[in-house]
């Protein structure tokens with residue numbers, strides 16, 4: 001079955017071959033133009049996530065499983081009653097870039113067209129909305145002006161606030177291939193030295209949120225050296241009065257906190273390579289100046305004419321698999337539908353097309369405002385679909401208060417127990433990847449089919465179906481869809497309705513597609529590879545607009561909170577881990593949430609590598625494992641976003657970021673919150689290995705991950721450590737307790753097979769985890785060895801796993817590099833296979849090579 005990967009916005013084509021009822025082999029689709037057969041680690045290991053573990057399989061009202069009829073009636077009647085009493089703006093829908101276009105279209109139609117409120121927003125507000133706002137300001141329409149093939153043709157690629165090697169790995173592989181073939185130069189602009197930055201020709205570790213100063217400075221430099229494209233500016237760009245005069249002159253090196261030579265090196269590279277692609281992501285968008293950052297980048301491309309040509313353009317890459325589809329249907333509270341705004345003409349047009357009884361009067365509440373309104377009691381019923389806001393909103397404690405306060409919360413998810421589902425009065429079981437059918441649009445505007453290849457389990461149903469059923473039960477006409485093909489046709493028709501070429505998004509050529517055509521639909525790109533090459537921009541005069549932007553420092557640091565907290569992603573986990581967390585292979589890369597700190601910061605705050613520390617902001621605090629690394633700037637902290645109440649007592653990053661947001665887009669500045677850090681000193685620490693998932697330990701710090709044959713739980717606490725022995729299952733228990741040294745070692749076997757092992761110590765000296773973890777799958781392990789925590793004749797220590805596909809550890813790779821004098825990632829692959837399957841670990845392998853050779 002040809003389908004698409006459900007994770008990132010690269011939108012890779014996948015070939016899934018079912019092997020049994022709930023299993024399949026997964027391969028990259030060699031014919032899909034987004035990936036030509038490549039997949040990263042997350043895509044490659046999709047097969048480990050399609051079991052029924054943790055699935056929500058029946059509608060629930062409270063704790064009771066009910067039939068669909070009862071659940072849908074409840075949702076419809078509560079929404080209708082709330083609207084009757086408090087008006088349409090007292091209800092809201094919180095959607096997600098992980099919904100299919102068809103689901104999204106129906107949700108938007110119900111809210112904006114039939115209920116008549118703008119209160120439908122999406123997690124894309126937290127993700128892409130600054131890029132959307134920047135596109136609309138510059139181009140008049142939210143259109144990404146580039147395609148992936150620009151990366152093949154560029155001479156210079158600039159990555160701004162993007163950890164591409166981890167977050168868009170197949171784009172990264174394409175960049176690497178281009179660099180190898182054509183010597184493309186690569187500049188990475190990121191306060192952290194990520195694996196992406198490590199591979200670059202030039203890395204600018206700028207101070208957080210100083211991007212506008214850097215790009216304005218570059219624009220001035222280009223003007224000062226007569227490198228602007230005068231003709232392009234005259235014909236295609238509108239430059240506001242006084243733009244050049246008002247362009248602020250700042251000391252770029254000082255503002256950005258980097259060496260003047262590095263600034264000049266960047267400016268020279270830009271001057272020398274007209275074919276430039278600037279790819280940007282969350283380091284740009286998730287900022288209180290995100291929209292201005294986007295426009296600073298776009299200004300530069302407009303002024304130098306580096307747009308609408310092969311190999312050149314400003315390229316915002318999308319995070320979620322269907323962030324772009326959501327933007328197309330109008331899933332954001334700030335857009336109406338099909339790239340329309342809220343003018344009377346557009347509202348009238350949407351209402352005529354939908355033949356709806358009403359139409360929303362204007363934009364609705366943006367995500368954070370929506371939750372704030374909920375906390376104040378203004379939103380009295382909310383439907384949340386395919387997102388986990390109790391974890392992913394800034395100041396997640398506030399989001400939880402809001403959900404607890406809201407009289408009626410509906411959650412549609414494929415997973416039963418998420419941190420958000422805790423607050424639901426009604427839970428609706430959704431189809432998951434591999435079961436659902438529809439379309440998604442990737443970063444380069446390419447629409448692809450997602451196709452199911454497994455039967456729907458239990459009572460799970462499609463999200464569009466649940467929305468349409470509720471709409472019908474609320475008495476609305478126009479929701480009688482036989483299937484996703486029907487919805488796609490209607491959406492395609494809407495994009496062309498009274499369009500007359502005014503909006504570039506026009507899929508009406510596909511509006512007549514029949515069911516068979518939809519089933520077999522091949523990926524296609526709207527707008528063409530380079531949309532503005534041969535057509536005017538979507539503004540009244542057809543010209544793009546330069547937008548005057550200036551660097552506005554975010555100076556909300558205080559004496560108590562002098563550090564800056566940056567948050568982001570790990571290579572092998574997806575967001576709140578509801579799916580990637582099911583995969584033992586993917587769970588090996590980073591088993592615990594780390595706080596990364598510079599050695600000097602570690603020293604001044606008394607932090608030690610491998611110890612624990614509490615990170616605190618104005619909003620909350622959480623405990624992390626400390627990783628000391630010069631890859632961080634001094635005074636910056638970096639933490640991952642993935643851990644939840646289900647997986648850890650610590651690493652609760654959602655609690656920390658401030659809700660300060662960009663004034664144009666409403667996107668929160670997730671990457672730069674004033675913070676501080678203090679060591680957390682447990683009296684004992686240890687770990688537990690079990691076959692079954694243990695209940696949450698009663699200790700100060702714990703975190704649990706999937707392993708090949710069970711679970712690994714890290715624990716640490718104060719006071720009496722013997723309480724954790726309560727976590728051990730029934731069976732034959734062998735134990736060794738040394739009260740004086742505070743050591744507990746226990747192994748539980750059943751019929752000779754290991755079911756659990758526990759190691760606790762008040763000092764150092766816990767055994768390495770990997771050998772013990774593997775013993776869960778071993779036949780007849782020796783109890784003496786188990787209690788010793790190691791084999792009598794130990795195998796060599798492989799170090800942390802780098803290549804998850806071939807299970808190769810860091811020490812094995814280092815040994816191969818030294819012993820066989822390997823000088824390239826390819827040579828390592830040829831010698832020991834590492835990095836030769838999905839390729840996601842290639843940047844990590846490059847890091848282990850002797851430095852001067854690692855770019856080869």
Ligand SMILES: Nc1nc2c(c(=O)[nH]1)N[C@H]1C(S)=C(S)[C@@H](COP(=O)(O)OP(=O)(O)OC[C@H]3O[C@@H](n4cnc5c(=O)[nH]c(N)nc54)[C@H](O)[C@@H]3O)O[C@H]1N2
Pocket residue numbers: 008009127160161162163164166167168189190191192194207208209210211281282283284287318319320566567568569570571572573574575671
């Ligand atoms: N493995 C994995 N891949 C994913 C996801 C996932 O959860 N896991 N999620 C997907 C989604 S939805 C998204 S949105 C994307 C996100 O993809 P990315 O944007 O690449 O990922 P992040 O880690 O959020 O942040 C990127 C970088 O921005 C840097 N940054 C922070 N502040 C600044 C700044 O002021 N200026 C600049 N220039 N850089 C800064 C951070 O240090 C970080 O390295 O990833 C997608 N892909």
Ligand SMILES: Nc1nc2c(c(=O)[nH]1)N[C@H]1C(S)=C(S)[C@@H](COP(=O)(O)OP(=O)(O)OC[C@H]3O[C@@H](n4cnc5c(=O)[nH]c(N)nc54)[C@H](O)[C@@H]3O)O[C@H]1N2
Pocket residue numbers: 096098099123124126127128282286319320385386387388389391392393394412413414415418430431432433436463567568569574575576577578579641653654657670
């Ligand atoms: N501090 C901080 N916070 C952040 C970010 C950051 O960088 N820093 N990044 C932000 C960004 S860019 C994003 S995109 C968000 C992501 O944050 P969320 O959207 O909250 O995270 P996910 O874990 O992807 O949540 C998706 C949910 O949908 C469920 N699901 C999957 N498929 C389906 C389906 O087909 N139907 C239904 N109904 N449910 C489904 C999953 O089980 C899961 O519970 O986090 C944001 N929050």
Ligand code: SF4
Pocket residue numbers: 005006007008009010011012035038039040041042043044168169170171
């Ligand atoms: S790069 Fe990886 S996560 Fe993104 S779509 Fe491709 S396989 Fe999926």
Ligand SMILES: [Mo]
Pocket residue numbers: 126127128319320
């Ligand atoms: Mo995102």
